[in-house]
Amino acid sequence: MSPGATQNQWYAPAHVRMPHDASVFVASLPTHLDEPELQSRLLEHLGQFATIKHLKLIKDNRGAICAFVQAENATQARSLIDACNHSFFMDRTIRCERARAFRTLLIAWAPNANSDEERQPVRLRRLKNGRYVSVTQGPEALIDSNQMTFFSGPREDDPLCGEGLLFPNGFSRDDFSSFKTLLESFGPMEYLVPYDPAVAAQHHQHRQFGQQDGNESDEATGPGTLNVRSGEEGTVDMWAAKWAHRNDAVAVMQGSLDGLFDVFFAFF
Numbered sequence: 249m250s251p252g253a254t255q256n257q258w259y260a261p262a263h264v265r266m267p268h269d270a271s272v273f274v275a276s277l278p279t280h281l282d283e284p285e286l287q288s289r290l291l292e293h294l295g296q297f298a299t300i301k302h303l304k305l306i307k308d309n310r311g312a313i314c315a316f317v318q319a320e321n322a323t324q325a326r327s328l329i330d331a332c333n334h335s336f337f338m339d340r341t342i343r344c345e346r347a348r349a350f351r352t353l354l355i356a357w358a359p360n361a362n363s364d365e366e367r368q369p370v371r372l373r374r375l376k377n378g379r380y381v382s383v384t385q386g387p388e389a390l391i392d393s394n395q396m397t398f399f400s401g402p403r404e405d406d407p408l409c410g411e412g413l414l415f416p417n418g419f420s421r422d423d424f425s426s427f428k429t430l431l432e433s434f435g436p437m438e439y440l441v442p443y444d445p446a447v448a449a450q451h452h453q454h455r456q457f458g459q460q461d462g463n464e465s466d467e468a469t470g471p472g473t474l475n476v477r478s479g480e481e482g483t484v485d486m487w488a489a490k491w492a493h494r495n496d497a498v499a500v501m502q503g504s505l506d507g508l509f510d511v512f513f514a515f516f
Contacts, residue, residue: 268494269322270301272329273347274315278338283307289338290315297331298324316347349494352514354443355431356486357421358507367420370508372433373412381408381434381503389414407433419508431489434503435496443488488514 274294277286283305294300294317302318319325325346333344371389373382407413413433419426428440491497501511 268349268351268492269346270319270325271347271349272317272319272325273345274317274332275343276340277305277313277315277342278340279307279311279313281338286313290317293337294328294332298328316349350513351438351492351494351497352488352490353497353500354486354512354514355489356510356512358509367418370415370418370430371412372408372430372503374406374408381499383503383505385418385507390416431500434491434500436492438490438492440487440489443486 274290277290281289287303287305290305291300291303294303299320300317301320302316304316305313306315307313317328319328329344329346332342334341335344336342368386369389371384373384374380375382413429415426415430417423417426419430431437431440489497489500491500497513501513505511
């Protein structure tokens with residue numbers, strides 16, 4: 249979303265992970281309505297063709313409005329696109345296409361991450377709103393605090409609820425198992441592979457479609473095409489990690505992993 253943009257959002261329950269292939273991008277929406285009325289009318293219009301689980305309106309600083317719409321499944325999303333693309337809505341012809349959300353992150357080790365002297369306990373816990381994760385480092389991580397800001401009870405599908413996930417010895421470059429467990433705790437992943445900037449540069453050249461009208465692109469490289477990028481001692485400097493659900497990738501981005509990793513969205 250561009251600087252100065254505003255958004256009106258309606259979400260499905262926080263703990264529900266929506267399938268990424270059921271998301272639809274809707275462009276060329278009318279601008280003369282206020283956001284609550286536009287949202288209501290758009291939900292009514294699109295709801296004729298699919299069950300809408302989530303709708304987010306985005307208005308950029310030029311006044312243009314688009315929407316990201318989450319259908320119940322990929323089949324319904326396809327039906328929605330077929331029925332509504334170039335359809336007439338509030339005296340405008342709207343455009344509908346598959347939304348492509350960023351789900352891939354580049355994760356680099358912080359400068360002192362491989363130093364035994366710098367290793368500290370780390371605990372991750374799901375916040376009560378269900379969307380974000382609190383990361384505690386140092387001696388405080390060893391204390392199981394039952395604060396109201398956290399989910400109090402465990403959920404089988406989320407190791408970050410309840411007491412959360414504790415890494416008593418922190419992380420180091422040669423401890424891939426803990427590193428992988430950390431990333432998988434945010435949600436199911438499609439791959440975690442060493443990052444090759446040369447391969448990513450090739451794919452970056454092909455991400456122009458959709459960027460001019462706000463539709464996020466997520467045409468990421470599959471793990472089979474990536475090569476190992478190694479450090480001086482044969483360790484990997486940076487990893488490409490792709491989650492099955494965008495919200496999980498966003499949670500990693502918004503988690504306070506400073507001092508452990510540098511995290512960036514991968515725009516390829």
